[in-house]
Amino acid sequence: MNFRFAAVFLLPVGLAHAEPRITQSDFGGTGLLQTPTARMAPAGELSVNANRTEPYSRYSVSLQPLDWLEGSFRYTAITNRAYGSEALSGSQSYKDKAVDAKVRLWQESHWLPDVALGFRDIGGTGLFSSEYFVANKRYDNFDFSAGIAWGYLGNRGDIDNPLGYVSDRFDTRPALEGTGDVNSGSYFRGKPSFFGGVSYQTPWDRLSLKLEYEGNDYKHEPKDNVIKQDSPINFGAVFKVADSVDISAAWERGNTAMFGVTFHTNFASRKAPAKTYDPTPEPLPAKMPTTSMEQVDWANVSQRLQQNAGYKVERITQRDSELIVYGEQQRYFHSSKAVGRASRVLDNSVNDDINWFTVVNKRYDLPLEETSVPRETFREVINNEEPVLSLHRTTEINPAMPRNEKTLYSEAPQHFSYGVGLGFKQNVGGPDGLLYQFSADADAEYRFNRSTWWSGLLSANLINNFDKFTYDAPSGLPRVRTDLRRYLTESEVTMPMFQLSHTEQLDKDLYGMVYGGYLESMFAGVGGEVLFRPTGERWSVGADLNYVRQREFDQGFGLRDYSVVTGHVTGYTDLPYDMLAAVSVGRYLAGDWGGTMDISREFSNGVRVGAWATITTASSAEYGEGSFDKGLYLSIPFDEMMSMSTMRRANLVWAPLTRDGGARLNRGYQLHSMTDSRDDDMFYRNFEKITE
Incomplete structure (x- = not known):
């Protein structure tokens, strides 16, 4: 498995939900101990869980992208079973990887309960696969749950499958160990079992108690494990150490202790740290300057726009009573904050001949959008004479269009820039165990x-x-990704990227880019991309085409013999609930043809969670374990975690296995992300930052 990680600090966040508290189960995901509940965490919740119940150690991450959808991915270490032969993995214990999902079907009302449908281990080996319906009803400080489960959660099988009346095939559940597929052929098959329980919020708000009856009798454990169950009743407690930390303890199976810890935060509702290291926004003058436009020190204005508003200025122009700044934003993640600070600088610098301030945001000379602020309304809002809604109604975002203007100032481009930082790579889930690297x-x-x-x-x-x-994984395809070990181990100093790029605005809403060089750690070549993205629209379409050759394992300037033409046509569209769908079709690095579906949700603060799946012409046998490519990701603006403004992001990507099928070129620059500011939803959702 390839696990790429950028450090994320889980900062405290106040509880935003009603009592009893919603907590995590042993497997990850909201629940009691071994059993799930129909409850959902608030949208935007992230929970990182670790617990131990002999012989299982479980590590999971749960995400709540929507109010009614929960997703989890999990590692389970079966500590009394070896990963494989000693020659393959030494003494390392067996590791199972899984993806879970739960959907709320009905929300609790006065008479009716919450009802949810859930799936465990839908994208892994199937060792713990299960499907279930569960309902919850709250009464005062008690929260009752009851459900029916097939598969692992219902292994006791103490009732006949009601679906057996529909078809005899539902009476028998097929064995699925080791498939790594979606396991849909086993859904709701076999004899199910009932489960349920109750959580109780004690008068001490830090302590919750749990009691459950589970539907597993532990007589059919994975890897032929022999586990004794003295009682199907489990009980435990959750103690809130801090708003972002829970510890759990329980007595399970009537004979085994469980201990666990959960770290959690909510990226949708939490407040970002105060930006104490940002420059103070310029105060507005009591009276507008009277200096003529010819006498303004435009070099000083340009310097202040960069230092205080984050714009690297290209030029400043005038068109009648409108002052226009062309520049590239380099500091503020929220464009409304940058536009507000730029308006303050301009208001401090020009006389009352100017009624509108317009900022044209550019990226590598691509004009993306122009934001126009009415000067008088802006001043009234900053001086608390008008509500911010008045400015919201009159501020305009339009396509950046060429027009006749008087140039007041031009600045020469800054040619060279550089930066240093700490890098981190991680690979986990194979027979070699947890692998890591810190780099400069x-x-x-x-x-x-x-x-x-x-x-x-x-x-x-x-x-x-x-x-x-x-360990090098077996492959029935050209080794475009499974030579990862050699790329990570053959050199102490590597050159992941060495690339020349050029961008061009081809038409009002059409952008193009060509590039060449060492495009990523494993491939070098040349390519091009075009993107049609109308301003303010909720869709766009792009295409890229590349000819690449495989790089030598030391990531220097050398190339290997393998080459391929790869490229995709990609359509993007907004969905309800602030979701984005991206569908790509084309040719992948191993020469296989197919498509990728990517679904993500972006919250108002820029935090994005998503999942993708890729199916290609590579057969299951050629692809190997896992059958097809899939994964989850979380992208968090550093602006949400730091005391200074920045446009950088922390990215965590979880792909259960590194395989050659469905592999795409990891280009460092892509037009869709470079033109994100053409989507004005983020600007208006955070419009209040225009006053900061």
Whole structure:
């Protein structure tokens, strides 16, 4: 499994839900102990869980992208079973990987309960696969649950399958160990069992108690484990150490202790840290300046726009009573905050001949959108004479269009820039166990002009345990990704990227880019991309085409013999609940043809959670374990975690296995992400930041 991680700090967040508290189960996901409930955490909730119940150690992450949808991914270490032969994995215990999902079908009302449908282990080996219906009803400080489960959760099988009256096939559940597929052929098959329980919120708000009856009798455990159950009744407690930390303890099976810890936060409702390291926004003058436009120190205005509003200015122009700034935003994640600060700087600098301030946001010389602020209304709002809603109604976002203007100031481009930082790579889930690397990374950029640039990245190893990385997964396809071990171990200093790029606005809503060089750690080549993205629309479409060759394992300048033409046509569209769907069809790095579906949700603060699945012409046998490519991801703006503004993101991507089928080129620059500001929803959802 390939697990790419950028550090995320889970900061405290106040509880936003009603009591009794909604807590995590042993498996991850809201529930009691071994059993799930129909309850859902608030949208935007992230929980990281770890617990131990002999012989299982479980580690899971649960995400709540929507009020009615919960997703989890989990590792289970079966500590009394070996991963494989000693030659393959030494003494490492067996590791199982799984994906769970739960959907609320009915929300609790005065008379009716919450009702949910759930699936465990839908994308893994099927060792713990299960399907269930569960209902919850709350009474005062008690929250009662009851459900019916097939598969692992219902292994006692103490009732006949009611679906057997529909078809005899539902009476028998097929064995699924080791498939790594979606397991849909086993859904709701076999004899099910009832389960249920109750949670009780004690008068002490830090302590909750749980009692449950589980439907598993532990007589059919994975890997032929022999586990004794003295009682189907489990009981335990959850103690809130802090708003973001829970610890759990329980007595399960009538003979086994469980201990666990959960870290959680809510990225939709939590407040970002105060930006104490940001410059103070310029106060508005009591009276507008009287200096003529010819006497303004525009170089000083440009400097203040960069230092205080984050815009690297290209030029400043005038069109009648409108002052226009062309520049590239380099600091503020929320464009409304940047526009507000730029308006303050301009209001402090020009006389009352100017009635409108317009900022044209550009990225590598691509005009993305222009935001126009009425000066008088802006001043009234800042001075608390009008509500911010008045400014919301009159502020305009339009396509950036060329027009006749008087140029007041132009600034020469800054050619060279660089940065240093700490890198982290992780690979977990194979027979080599947890692998990691910390590196010192240096990136640099040279702009030949505003639309043509070179970018590079050097990475020097600091500490790693890759000497334990000995396993290459089998593959029936060209090894475009499964040579990962060699790319990670053959050099102490690597060059993941060394690339020349050029962008161009081809038409009002049409953008293009060409690029060439060492495009990622495993492939070099040349390619191009076009994107049609109308301003303010909820859809766009793009295409890319690339000719690439495989790089040498040391990630230097050398190339290997394997080459391929790869590319995709991708359509993007907004969905309800602030969701985005991206569908790509084309050719992948191993020469297989197919499609990728990516569904994500972005919250108002920019936090994005999503999942993807790729199915190609590669057969299950060619692809290997897992059958097809799939994964989950979480992207968090560093702006949400730091005391200074930044446009960078922390990205966590979870793919259960590294395989060659469905592999796409990992390009560092993509037009859709480069033009995200053309979607004005984020601007208006955070419009109040225009006053900060």
